[in-house]
Amino acid sequence: TQLLEQSPQFLSIQEGENLTVYCNSSSVFSSLQWYRQEPGEGPVLLVTVVTGGEVKKLKRLTFQFGDARKDSSLHITAAQTGDTGLYLCAGEVLRWAGNNRKLIWGLGTSLAVNP
Amino acid sequence: KAGVTQTPRYLIKTRGQQVTLSCSPISGHRSVSWYQQTPGQGLQFLFEYFSETQRNKGNFPGRFSGRQFSNSRSEMNVSTLELGDSALYLCASSVPTGNMNYGYTFGSGTRLTVV
16 A cells, blocks of 8 residues: 655644654655645645655745655745645656556645744 | 636535536646545545546545546536545646646535535
8 A cells, every 4th residue: 555644744833933744655756746725625736846856945835855756845934824724745656557647645734823 | 717616615415315516627627536535534536537538546436426528527426425425525637748747726625514
């Protein structure tokens, strides 16, 4: 069974603090996507990383794909209340069971940024 | 550019009934995927359609079915509803590029409650 573990599961911090969430697997992914989801809404794509060791920045968010393409991290600098939400990672596996591709989803990190 | 539209947003059904959910993808997106999201299980893949053909299927019972029309709009149907089917059902569209999925655009979901 292919799993994608996210940690921590829950995180509550004060505005202005930094944080890192992790996404780990024993599987190698062709790409890895990060999403943020607010209550009652669908996930919104933040970034897709493709190359091992790749680092992408989106304002205060920094995403890194592991060299072996098995893990990823999301670092938020100076968190704001608007960063509150569920952060999900999803890794794409190619050539699963004869089909083109499959996305493996983590259970998410629920982040609360308090004023 | 209109996003992914799911209807209805909320639905309350009784055990044993059936339900049909609708999804209109972003114009030009031919791939539509359906997911079930619950707090304990996270995002569970139901099926993916591409050009009116089911391309991938998750591990759900036959009570869950779907289809895609020539205009890429998709519907999913759940028959003989059970209490455990209560969940947020999400539709996502994407533009597959070769064997790579660069990310989904999700709709806001349909919140189904079975009583």
